[in-house]
Amino acid sequence: MSAQYIPGAEIPGTSGPVGIDDSGSDSADVLVIGAGAAGAALVWSLARRGLDVLCLEQGDWVPQQEIPKNHADWEVRGRHYWNPSPGKRRGPADYPVTNLGENPVDVYMYSAVGGSAIGYGAHFWRFEPSDFKAKTIDDFGVDWPIEYEDLIPYYEINEQMMGMSGAGGDPVQPGRPSVPLKPMPIGRQGDRWIDGFDKLGWYWWAQSQAILSEDWKGRPACVNRGFCAFGCPSGAMALPSNTYWPEAIAAGARLRTHARVREVTVGEDGEATGARYYDEDGRLRSVTAKTVVISGNGVGTPRLLLMSKSPRFPNGLANSSGQVGRNFMPHVQTMVIGHFEDPTDADHGAWGGTVSSRHFYETDPDNDYKRGFTMVAMRGYSPLNTALATAPWGEGHHEALEHHLNHEATIWVCGDDAPEEHNRIELDEENLDDFGLPGVRTYYTLSENSKRLGADGVRRATELAYAAGADSVRTTGFDSILGWHLLGTARMGSDPANSVVDANNRAHDVPNLYVVDGSSFSTGGAVNPTHTIQALALRAADKIWEARSA
Numbered sequence: 038m039s040a041q042y043i044p045g046a047e048i049p050g051t052s053g054p055v056g057i058d059d060s061g062s063d064s065a066d067v068l069v070i071g072a073g074a075a076g077a078a079l080v081w082s083l084a085r086r087g088l089d090v091l092c093l094e095q096g097d098w099v100p101q102q103e104i105p106k107n108h109a110d111w112e113v114r115g116r117h118y119w120n121p122s123p124g125k126r127r128g129p130a131d132y133p134v135t136n137l138g139e140n141p142v143d144v145y146m147y148s149a150v151g152g153s154a155i156g157y158g159a160h161f162w163r164f165e166p167s168d169f170k171a172k173t174i175d176d177f178g179v180d181w182p183i184e185y186e187d188l189i190p191y192y193e194i195n196e197q198m199m200g201m202s203g204a205g206g207d208p209v210q211p212g213r214p215s216v217p218l219k220p221m222p223i224g225r226q227g228d229r230w231i232d233g234f235d236k237l238g239w240y241w242w243a244q245s246q247a248i249l250s251e252d253w254k255g256r257p258a259c260v261n262r263g264f265c266a267f268g269c270p271s272g273a274m275a276l277p278s279n280t281y282w283p284e285a286i287a288a289g290a291r292l293r294t295h296a297r298v299r300e301v302t303v304g305e306d307g308e309a310t311g312a313r314y315y316d317e318d319g320r321l322r323s324v325t326a327k328t329v330v331i332s333g334n335g336v337g338t339p340r341l342l343l344m345s346k347s348p349r350f351p352n353g354l355a356n357s358s359g360q361v362g363r364n365f366m367p368h369v370q371t372m373v374i375g376h377f378e379d380p381t382d383a384d385h386g387a388w389g390g391t392v393s394s395r396h397f398y399e400t401d402p403d404n405d406y407k408r409g410f411t412m413v414a415m416r417g418y419s420p421l422n423t424a425l426a427t428a429p430w431g432e433g434h435h436e437a438l439e440h441h442l443n444h445e446a447t448i449w450v451c452g453d454d455a456p457e458e459h460n461r462i463e464l465d466e467e468n469l470d471d472f473g474l475p476g477v478r479t480y481y482t483l484s485e486n487s488k489r490l491g492a493d494g495v496r497r498a499t500e501l502a503y504a505a506g507a508d509s510v511r512t513t514g515f516d517s518i519l520g521w522h523l524l525g526t527a528r529m530g531s532d533p534a535n536s537v538v539d540a541n542n543r544a545h546d547v548p549n550l551y552v553v554d555g556s557s558f559s560t561g562g563a564v565n566p567t568h569t570i571q572a573l574a575l576r577a578a579d580k581i582w583e584a585r586s587a
Contacts, residue, residue, distance in 0.1 A: 065091035065291070067581065068311055068326035070298050070341065072096075073152020074567050075554040075574040076332035077277035077285065078195065082578035084290035088585075091324060093296035093314055096130040096148035098278065099155055104268030112421035115267045121145040121156050121521075130295075133468035133476030134336065136517070138460070142367045142481045144520040146336055150294065151278040153334065154567060156266050157521075158389030159247040159274050160413065161201050162564035163192050163210060163572075167399060171453075171560050175400045177407045178455045178560040182531045182540035186212070191572035199275035199571075200253040203245030209395050218250045221259065226381045226446050227391030230414035233505030234394060244390030244413060247275035247567075263384040264419045297472055300345040301329055301354055301550070309354075309550040315472050328581055330551045332574070335365065335523030338556040339462045340477050342527065342537075355527070355544035355552070360537050362462040362526050365481060366561040369410070369452030369491045370519040373498035374418070374445050375507030381446045383417030390415050390449075397497060398563055406489040408453035411563045412498055414505075417445040426511075448501060450494035453563040454487060456525050481518060491515055522566050527556040541580035542573065553577045 067083055069076050072094035084090045105111035105119050116125075123131040123146050130148035147153045166185040171177040189212045195201075196217055205215035220243040223231075234241040248265070251258045259273035272279050286292060295317035302310045302323070311325035331338050339362040345354035353361050393413040400407050417423070420442060428437035465476040483491070495512055502510045530536025533545035538557055544550040553574050555566050562569070 063322070063324050065089045065324065065326045067091070067328045067330060068093070068324055069330045069332060070301075070312060071152065071332035071334070071337065071554065072150045072277070072282070072292060073332060073334060073554070074154045074277050075570050076330070077151070077281035078198075078571045078574040079330060079332065079553055079578045080290045081281040081285040081288070082575055083581065084285045084288040086582055087289075090285075090290045091326070092290065092292045093298055093312065093324070094148075094150055094292060094294045095297050096150065097294045098150045101270070104270055106262060106264070106268045107270050111267050112419055119156065119267065121147065121153070123148075129471070132340075132470035132474065133465060135465055135468060135476065135478045136481070136520075137478055138480040139482040140515060140518050142479050142518040142520040144336060144479060144523065146334060146520075146523065150282065150292070151276045154276055155278070156268070157567060158266055158565075159387070160389050160565040161196075161199070161203070161245045161247045161568045163213065164188075164562045164564065164569050165209070165395070165398060166211065168560060168562040171408060175407045177400070177453070179528075179530065181559040182529060188569070188572045188576065191575040192568065194575055195568060195571045199247045199280050200249050200256065201245055201247055201275075202250040204243040207242045209240070209242075209398070216245065218253060220244070221246055221248055221250050221387050222261065223391040224382050224386050224416070226383075226416055227414070229377070229446070229505045230392050230501070233501050234392070236504045237500060239394055239396040239501070241392045241394045241396075241414075244393045246387055246389055248387050248389075249273040249275070259387060261386045263386060263416070264388050266388065267419075297470075297474070298341060299472070299474060301331070301341065303347055303349060303354070303547065307349055307547060309547050319472070328549050328551070328585065330553055330577075330581070332554045334554050335526045335556040336462055336477055336479065338552055338554055339526040340464065340475075343464050344474065350546070355537055355546045355550060357546050358534055358536060360528060360535060363458045363460075364456035364525040364528055365460040365462055365479065366454040366456055366522070366525040366558070367481065367518055367520045368454050368522045368524075368561055368563070369450075369483070369487045369494070369515070370521065371450050371491065371495060371515055372513040373448045373450060373495055373502060374511050374513070375448070375502030375505065376441065376445050376509045377507055378444070380443050381417050383443050383445065386416065388416050389413075395563075397494070404489075404493065406486045406493070408490065409563060410450055410452035410490060410494040412494070412501065413449040413451070414501070415447045415449060417443065417447055448498040450491070450498050451563050451565070452487065452490045452494050454561050455484060456528065456560060457484060462526050483515065483518070522555065522561065524555045524558040524561045524566060527552045529557045529559050541584075542577040543580070543584070551577055551581060
């Protein structure tokens, strides 16, 4: 983000000033690259054990005054400096991203403290046990080298740290009898969605969210201002910057912003020695560390690995398998939007969800596709987005807008997306950032399985909308693909020939290098990945500690 952090300014949801390391130290026990959801959780866990942890972040803190929802023109701001697409935002911390393939992905990605979570919707799902064994169960994708049970204790820690609202006892979610906070209010539109689910005989459950339904750990409860992706002025939405980072810094962790990493360095023995990065003034600096962790997201991580070429690693660091950048999975995502005669209170409450369903999550042998999808029944779109989609300029504009505004509600469909090598991230040597470093090209094409799965998701969501009382339905389709989830591009596996990291997130090729973010996912499941990304990061921190103590 372009905003400058003001020393001593308060970050929403914290009890006081949050500082930035400016000591100029060039060494650390652990170097973490990326201060997003994964990096924050991992740094917090290691710093509390007394390790000297330094985190390099390409972006900066996002001050409260920069949050769009603090301004009357919040929707305009949301389409400019807050735009989730780096290609449209073009901020000083961004690098060029070009999206190609038969179904190009509109990549959602921020460089900032908190990463892409600064503009997320705060859906907070756990994966299902079957997600880790999709190959064995359904001959879909690949199996993970870990199981659901391995993440249960880390899911629990993360739910407490972030302050998750929801309802325990979900019959399709084993091992979660309770959650920290009660569910967020669902409003009358939530009641309509429940009525629709019940008419169809489909399972539903209260949506779990990283938004406070009551005061929690010094942060205030949500006041239902809505449209959460435009920023949360109160701090009720859990972000890495108002949960993990204040505690990590209090424990001694050091965070250096405006640090654009050029390469991870390696020694003659093939182990990582640290990194070279450009500081805010454009000076090339070096830092050494005993352990290096890359947490740059599913696009930024393969970019850095591919940039970190050397005589020992001519095809990119940790890339003897050729899998770095491959198996890109953004999920099969679309929106089905129902129109209702009565107002939907679209602006009241958390936009990200009221109730949701994994009724169609598992493979059904009667379908012509494998795996399944989630349906999240939400409130409606914001005024400007509604106008641009439904009310063209000219005669009838006001009538059309009045017809749609606050009379629509949305069902988000998220489907499983198989890892395929042709869906990939590559360096773009023709489009460079301001420091002369390459941008990236993404390539993505929907598989036949994804097309059939997506079509059924739209059909089922349309059924739900009408069952809930909608009088008409529109859909956003699959052009372009929503790039909210960037997964799989440095995947986890037991075999070094077809994966990048092992079950502990450690690179097969480099014993003191870890990749800890969504790029390590073996498969993507059919839910938002942030909770699982953070649970994996907490587990990886334990594995790093165990390796150092061995």
